[in-house]
Amino acid sequence: MALDDQYFISPYQVMRPEYIRFFINGAEVKVLVNSLSIDDAIGERSTASFTVKTDTSVHFEQGQLVEIFGEDKGILYAGVIDKPTEKRIPGQDILMHNIQCKDQHYLADKRILAKAYEQQLAGTIIKNMIFEKLAEEGVTEGIIQDGPLVEEAVFNYVPVTRAIEAIAEKAGFIWYIDFDRKLYFVERSTFTAPWIVTGADIFHDPTVEHGNPKYRNSQYIKGGTDITDPQTEEFKGDGKRTAFTTGFKLAKVPTIRLNGQTQTVGIRGLDNGKQWYWSKGENTISQDTNATPIKDTDILSVTYQGEFSIVVISRNQDEITLRKNLEMNSGLNEDVEDEPQTTNREAAFQSASAKLKKYGVIGRRVKFRTRRRGLEAGQLAIINLPEHGLNNAEMLIESVSISDEAGMLFYEVSAVEGPEQGSWTRMFELMATRGEAFVIRENINEEEVLITLASFSKTWTAAETPNIFKEVYASNTLFPSTSLFPMFDFADRVKSVILYDSQGKELLRKVLTKQNGAETGSITSLSYIAPFEAIGQLSKVAWFGGMRGNIKVDEQPYNKTKTDMEAIQVEKIDTRSFAPATGTKKITPAYMQDLDDRVAALLAGSQ
Numbered sequence: 301m302a303l304d305d306q307y308f309i310s311p312y313q314v315m316r317p318e319y320i321r322f323f324i325n326g327a328e329v330k331v332l333v334n335s336l337s338i339d340d341a342i343g344e345r346s347t348a349s350f351t352v353k354t355d356t357s358v359h360f361e362q363g364q365l366v367e368i369f370g371e372d373k374g375i376l377y378a379g380v381i382d383k384p385t386e387k388r389i390p391g392q393d394i395l396m397h398n399i400q401c402k403d404q405h406y407l408a409d410k411r412i413l414a415k416a417y418e419q420q421l422a423g424t425i426i427k428n429m430i431f432e433k434l435a436e437e438g439v440t441e442g443i444i445q446d447g448p449l450v451e452e453a454v455f456n457y458v459p460v461t462r463a464i465e466a467i468a469e470k471a472g473f474i475w476y477i478d479f480d481r482k483l484y485f486v487e488r489s490t491f492t493a494p495w496i497v498t499g500a501d502i503f504h505d506p507t508v509e510h511g512n513p514k515y516r517n518s519q520y521i522k523g524g525t526d527i528t529d530p531q532t533e534e535f536k537g538d539g540k541r542t543a544f545t546t547g548f549k550l551a552k553v554p555t556i557r558l559n560g561q562t563q564t565v566g567i568r569g570l571d572n573g574k575q576w577y578w579s580k581g582e583n584t585i586s587q588d589t590n591a592t593p594i595k596d597t598d599i600l601s602v603t604y605q606g607e608f609s610i611v612v613i614s615r616n617q618d619e620i621t622l623r624k625n626l627e628m629n630s631g632l633n634e635d636v637e638d639e640p641q642t643t644n645r646e647a648a649f650q651s652a653s654a655k656l657k658k659y660g661v662i663g664r665r666v667k668f669r670t671r672r673r674g675l676e677a678g679q680l681a682i683i684n685l686p687e688h689g690l691n692n693a694e695m696l697i698e699s700v701s702i703s704d705e706a707g708m709l710f711y712e713v714s715a716v717e718g719p720e721q722g723s724w725t726r727m728f729e730l731m732a733t734r735g736e737a738f739v740i741r742e743n744i745n746e747e748e749v750l751i752t753l754a755s756f757s758k759t760w761t762a763a764e765t766p767n768i769f770k771e772v773y774a775s776n777t778l779f780p781s782t783s784l785f786p787m788f789d790f791a792d793r794v795k796s797v798i799l800y801d802s803q804g805k806e807l808l809r810k811v812l813t814k815q816n817g818a819e820t821g822s823i824t825s826l827s828y829i830a831p832f833e834a835i836g837q838l839s840k841v842a843w844f845g846g847m848r849g850n851i852k853v854d855e856q857p858y859n860k861t862k863t864d865m866e867a868i869q870v871e872k873i874d875t876r877s878f879a880p881a882t883g884t885k886k887i888t889p890a891y892m893q894d895l896d897d898r899v900a901a902l903l904a905g906s907q
Contacts, residue, residue: 314353319707322350323367324360324381324399332396333707338368338377340677341699342474346403348377356393360384366401367479370673370709376702378479379403404477407437408460416454422447422471426464426485433460434483442482443490447471451647470650472657474678488696493681494674496692503710506668508688514659516635517619519652522611522751524642527551528813528828532603537594542587547830548606549583555603556585558594581607608813608828610645611751611869614652616660635659645814645826663717665698666690670711675700681715693717754870756841756856762878768793768845768853769821769876773883788845789888790819795849797827797870798842799834799858808834821876829868837861843872847889 314330315322322331335351348368352360360381368377382402386395411433417425423446430439448471455463468475468485475485495501528548535544546554556563556576566574568586577586585602587593594600624631637655642648666683675681679697683690695715703710760769765785772778772787794812801807810833814826825843842855854874862868885891 315704315707319371320376320704320709321369322352323365323369324352325364329354334704336368336702336704338702339699340403340701342677342696345405346377346379346677347382348379348399348401348403350399352397352399354395354397356388356395358395358397359386360397360399366399372673374673375479376709377401377403380406382406404439404479404481405461407439407477407481408434408464411437411460412457413455413460413463414457416452417450418452420450420453422450422467422473423485425450425453425467426475426483429460429463430483437481439477439481439483442478442484444483444485445473445487445490447473447485447487448650451650452643454641454643469658470654472654476678488678489680491676491679493676493679493697495672497668497670497675497681497683497685497713497715499685499687501670501672503669503671506666506685506688508685508690509665509667510662512659512661512663514635515662516633517616517623517656517660518632518634519614519655520611520634520636520753521614521639521642521648521652522609522636523638523640524610524644524648525607526610526644526814526826528606528608529815530603530605531811531813532601535600535602536596537598537600539593539595542589542591542593543584544586544600544602546583546585546602546604546606548604548608548828549581550578550585550604551580551607552605554578554585557601557603559599560601578604609751609867610642610648611753612645612648612652613753613755614649614656616656619660661717664690664693664695665714665716666695667712667714670713671709673709673711675711675713683715751867751869752860754841754858754860754868755873756858756871757873757875758854758856759875759877766846766851766853768823768874769878769880771880771882772887773881774885774887775883778887786887786889786892789847789886789890792845792847792849792889793818794823794825794843794845794853794872794874796844797825797872798844799829799838800840800842802837802839804839807836807838821880823874825872825874827870827872829862829870831864831867834862834868835864841870847893 313333315333320331320336322329329352332351332353336348337350338346338348340346348366361384362381364381366377366379366381367375370376379401381399383400385398385400388395413429413433415432417428423444426444427441430441450467450470453463453467455466464475464485472488473485474488475483477483528551531546531548533546553565556565563575565576565578566572568577568579571577575588575591577588583606620631622631623633635655637651639648639651642651666685666688675697677697677700681695681697682692683695684692695717697713697715699714701712703712760767762770765783766788768788770787772784778784794815796809796811798806798810799808808829810827810829812825813828816824838858838860840855841858843853845851845853854872860868
């Protein structure tokens, strides 16, 4: 009800306290009929607004506590005044106050967090935020579930609300602070609605929407960085150069040797009296200004771990197959998110998986109106509306709006089968918090490199030779054979990658950038090909291993034209499909070489 329409007030236009009661800072107030509106949605602030009638001696302030109780005396809303507006009725000593409220999330909105977490459960991080920041605001733990392991979470002076939302998205959880200032961080299926929704509870006909505008079954995460495995590069001097460029930006302090002798290393601009200097995030090592530049007969060796840009992709194959059969096409629905704050591949995969879990369902949405109380945002409700194909469908209540009509409460409910889609308010809030400058460069920042992902895989059988997964152990029943070869040492299974040009000639040979699972039955090998490397038409890619790194273990076609404007992230997953042999003494090339050396020594000594 607009204030301009309320000049002639009768006592009957004020709500009767036996129906709905309103309290501001503990004092009961009179509220006009038809003025109440309460909105509650997942991931958004619950808001309330209503109009209070007072004499001219009463004024309200931002931050005052608000409590609203319903027809059954249960609490409908609790929060604080966000924006009070008052207007006097001409000729009368009466003020009409339009009161706009925000919920208890305000307590987290007003606190700033600057903290980094690593390798902690999501729930543990939330508990720490309560302890360090929110306990002082009177917030206590409600139900805090563990959730998944978070590889990393870095918050650089952000509101606590934003930090919790980031953790909740990664975990696929919902969170809220209730009327009693208890914080809940739970799976979406934790709370169930107190009653089953049927047509008997609904006023007028419900509406049912089919679809999900945020649907995707293939999720890219780009913009992050990871740290390479140790890299060793060698340089020769010319008697003039005092600075040398490494292939990757330095992430950790390097080990530098000159002609085999270890050198002292310091941070450029901070340390003094060192032989060489480095700086994190730069790809240059520099010699001390008082030192003599190294000559062309000198060999400078730099062992370091560098930073490289990453892109990962996660797919829901079941959903892809479903859409493929339905749409008669590839079935792929791809989405890309830019997450430059991600600092390793594991965290990027975790983020991609969470987004697929949240948005990888087409789903349905139903909206209906009821007088029956009990449904709240965040509950999992059973909805039985057979005429709409909803046969005891399990749906998440994404929002509930409460209003009064002649003092009677009505509930507008929206429930979804897929992800909640958010509102315009939510969208504008996200836009406002980005703080980005208006510099347009289509989906890539000035300092970024375009990275294309090349994914390969191989499932190994026991019969293949050479076989990186076959294990050989000394035993009384093992004898020399033309078909018996030493096993690959775990560290030698896959060591480098080679790219070939269109003529089949070697274009680039590169040591693996990073590897996981070398001692397991599933090895992930990652190679970062920089923009200035392997430029031209590519035809195939091969992987090499072995003690000396000269055994080709796999080769696959790879047709691509590589330019100097892009990098390639070559990812290979090798999977073992058989059970390996067991034993205590491994028959490896190093072991066989040792036997040869011993035999040679015995023969030499006998002559």
